[in-house]
Amino acid sequence: MQHAGACRHTQLPGAPDRLPSEIAGTPWLHEPVLVQDAADHEVTATASRRLRRAHDFLAAAHFMVGSGFHPDAGPTTLRLAAVFAARMHRSKDGHLPLSADATARQLRLSRRAVYRHARVLRELGLLAYVEHGSKRNAMRTRHGDAWTREHGYRGTATIFAAVAPPVWDRAMGRTTTGKGYTARVTGVTDSGRRHATAAAIERRRQQPSPQRRTPVDNTRPCTPSVMPPQPPTTEPVRGEGKDSAPRERAMPSPTRLQRPKRPKRPTDWTAHQTAHAMSQARSVQLHTWWTQGFCLRQLAYALRPLLAAGWTAQEITRELSRWTVRQRPRHAAAYLTAEIRRRTRTGHLHLPDGLTAPRRRPPVSTGDEGDTPHGPRYAAMQARKAATYRPAAARARTHLADVRRQLAARRAADVLIPGPARSALADARPENVLLTCAEITRLLERTSAPTQEVARRQKLVAKAERLR
Incomplete structure (x- = not known):
């Protein structure tokens, strides 16, 4: 204490x-x-x-x-x-x-x-x-x-x-x-x-003071509010804002693949429908714990398939309460979009056709594009692998060839070591497994000249006779 x-x-x-x-x-x-x-x-x-x-x-x-x-x-x-x-x-x-x-x-x-x-x-x-x-x-x-x-x-x-x-x-x-x-x-x-x-x-x-990102320009003769009017220009605006100067864009790297950008398409939702969707999403957000604190506009956009099907905020809240969400998702709108698409595909959620967008899949090469048999992406991958691994593989092949030549020269210089002698029991068959000592002696006598192995076996047979 x-x-x-x-x-x-x-x-x-x-x-x-x-x-x-x-x-x-x-x-x-x-x-x-x-x-x-x-x-x-x-x-x-x-x-x-x-x-x-x-x-x-x-x-x-x-x-x-x-x-x-x-x-x-x-x-x-x-x-x-x-x-x-x-x-x-x-x-x-x-x-x-x-x-x-x-x-x-x-x-x-x-x-x-x-x-x-x-x-x-x-x-x-x-x-x-x-x-x-x-x-x-x-x-x-x-x-x-x-x-x-x-x-x-x-x-x-x-x-x-x-x-x-x-x-x-x-x-x-x-x-x-x-x-x-x-x-x-x-x-x-x-x-x-x-x-x-x-x-x-x-x-x-104690609060950190905000720092200015751009320094103040004191080289101008006067402030912009008292600048004399400039004559109007006749140069057309080339795709930029009226108050912004055109910026030079960096050239893309030739070694990096450029993905085609998805074109923007209209959503066919009016301002009144969007405002109504945001009000419904606000009601859903108040009654669903794992959607609270996220962007209301993104949440309303994720709930558009349900709102377009005629669902009310109470029905959407009741449906979301049936989902077993054990922890707060990192991005509620992305989770809603993926879960609505998954439940619609598996049959747990019945919505009219065309309300849920299909899953975005990477483009698959058909093999007939470009001059390569598997498409440009496969060719780029093979080129990258060749530039990375082929030099090392060539060095390994050269080294292995030198090792093989050294081993072949060593084998040619060494004296060949004779292998084990062939068994003298040439007439041994599976049916002649159980033989007596006399039968083994006769078989040995009919064989070719005795070798070291034959002599050893003869000694063993003689020893067995003496023991009997």
């Missing part, structure tokens, strides 16, 4: 170096401000007001932790507060979800540490419960009686609301109207105005 005094020296990027003198000297700074009662951690019973901006939540967290109100607050508490602040932009009310496993992996902590520091933030008056998490399937609650196994399982997450305790508002010189979560800031004192100005300057200083 950390000491309360140690928390006053906890620093993270963006935190003030020390508390202002007028704040440190206030008598209410050391009053008990911790929210110990669990019933006061709910959004309906909290004394803290709602926060919607991440930098306000981080400023309140730095102040409450740095003031030493809680003995367990420390750098890990501020790291968890920074993670929560990064999730506030997903809700217009500043609500943020808590996933213990994901947060623990992100901060490299244990689940117990995440829960402990979340409790510290609640007791400091910086978080309030909007909804308690449970193991209940949120997909079953969303779809009701229409739920099937294809919808899958998703547990109910804990939803927190980012709030600001009253002690922080008094320290920053803010006056509020109302009580609890719905309280509003109505004014600031002189010290609060100084704090707000200093905080804005600090945020501005």
Whole structure:
């Protein structure tokens, strides 16, 4: 457990170096401000007001932790507060979800540490419960009686609301109207105005300054707004914009194949139909979790086959909810286009013919184009392989030829070694396998002149006779 005094020296990027003198000297700074009662951690019973901006939540967290109100607050508490602040932009009310496993992996902590520091933030008056998490399937609650196994399982997450305790508002010189979560800031004192100005300057200083891509041209005699009018020119505009000069295009590399560009074709959709498609896509995006946050125009273009077939936003949302999308796709419009084409081809989605574009396939050579038997692409590939591998293959063939000549000369110089002697049992047949010693002796006598092998076998036979 950390000491309360140690928390006053906890620093993270963006935190003030020390508390202002007028704040440190206030008598209410050391009053008990911790929210110990669990019933006061709910959004309906909290004394803290709602926060919607991440930098306000981080400023309140730095102040409450740095003031030493809680003995367990420390750098890990501020790291968890920074993670929560990064999730506030997903809700217009500043609500943020808590996933213990994901947060623990992100901060490299244990689940117990995440829960402990979340409790510290609640007791400091910086978080309030909007909804308690449970193991209940949120997909079953969303779809009701229409739920099937294809919808899958998703547990109910804990939803927190980012709030600001009253002690922080008094320290920053803010006056509020109302009580609890719905309280509003109505004014600031002189010290609060100084704090707000200093905080804005600090945020501005931490933001990277945008750099100009093109330097300012100061060689002109006067600004373009006071330039004298020029006589009109009669030169035609050659395919360029009226305010842009023609640019020289780089010549394509002769070694690189140039793919033919696909010609642009009209979509036959009017402006009214496009606006209606975007409104329908907006409704689908609000009710489908894995499409949120993507470009609305691209999403409406991907849903055109369904909209052209007469589907409404409710029908499209119901169809997309049947798809088993386990993780958020990187590009929702591309995934929709590919999945609609696949389901139409496999028969899972019934649409009129001609609404889905066929899959783009690379051009296949027919063999009768150009002067090569397999087409220009095959000839280019063979030429590239020949330029890369043929020199090495020629060197390998030359080296192997030299090795073969050396081996042939060595074999001609060496004396041939006689091979093993031919067996003297010339009359041995499969039917003469079981022979007596006398029969073996007679067979050996009828054979040609005895060799070393025959002599050895005779010795073996004689030894066998003596043993018998």
